Amino acid sequence: MGVPFEALLPFGIIIGSFTVGSAGLWVVKNYANEGKKARWNRDLWDRVMMERDYRITGTKRGQSSNHEAPKGFELSNPWKLEKRIF
Amino acid sequence: MAQREPQFNQQSLIDTTPMPDHIPKVEEIGATSAPLYSAAYFIGDRCKAYNDDFMKCKQESNGRGEVECLKEGRKVTRCAASVIKDINTHCLKQFTAHWECLENNNHQLWECRGPEMKLNNCVFEKLGLKKEIPGTPENVVPVHLRPKQMYSNHIGKQW
Numbered sequence A: 001m002g003v004p005f006e007a008l009l010p011f012g013i014i015i016g017s018f019t020v021g022s023a024g025l026w027v028v029k030n031y032a033n034e035g036k037k038a039r040w041n042r043d044l045w046d047r048v049m050m051e052r053d054y055r056i057t058g059t060k061r062g063q064s065s066n067h068e069a070p071k072g073f074e075l076s077n078p079w080k081l082e083k084r085i086f
Numbered sequence B: 001m002a003q004r005e006p007q008f009n010q011q012s013l014i015d016t017t018p019m020p021d022h023i024p025k026v027e028e029i030g031a032t033s034a035p036l037y038s039a040a041y042f043i044g045d046r047c048k049a050y051n052d053d054f055m056k057c058k059q060e061s062n063g064r065g066e067v068e069c070l071k072e073g074r075k076v077t078r079c080a081a082s083v084i085k086d087i088n089t090h091c092l093k094q095f096t097a098h099w100e101c102l103e104n105n106n107h108q109l110w111e112c113r114g115p116e117m118k119l120n121n122c123v124f125e126k127l128g129l130k131k132e133i134p135g136t137p138e139n140v141v142p143v144h145l146r147p148k149q150m151y152s153n154h155i156g157k158q159w
Helices: A009-032 A044-057 B033-060 B070-090 B092-104 B113-126
Strands: A078-081 B011-014
Touching: A044 B033, B033 B070, B033 B092, B033 B113, B070 B092, B070 B113, B092 B113
Parallel strands: none
Antiparallel strands: A078 B011
């Protein structure tokens, strides 16, 4: 008594969908991190430093070891504005 | 860095007015987080006096340190930039290997002890700067000199 192949078709669809979904997520994550491993467990200091990296290099995960900042870097520091509640 | 994160901030203000001319200029450091972290202990070794001087000035100026300690601050910046420049000229390969490892491992030093050892040796030979973790007890091996790292992804000796 063999299992008819029609019974296995849904499993193929399920497995295929999970594969496509996870591959898509992997591609998006890889692209967003420019091929490096993602940062995790970042605290305030790390987030501020990553913003500073972005202002220096212009890409999210780019790094640079120059000892001189690019021109205009010292004037690109943003003040984050809050709305007054009271 | 501000003491607390802004809550619900919708926009940021970028003020492009340059500093007034009566304040002397200083070149900002262009190294990003991973190279800075990699070079941190060497910066600490060479610039300890300047850094301590700056912190003392800030402490003694009763909250007006941003204005009154500009001179000390410029010294701190210049000293750190000099260390980074020296490492870049003498140990570029080891330095790049270490900070790329850090950047790929969430800036966790214990994942990158192998490249760090090479960098430390090179910097000590060429520049005479030594990595010392402040506050390490004298009767234990400092954590960066232990080949096996407890929480590392790489089980076993790193170099």
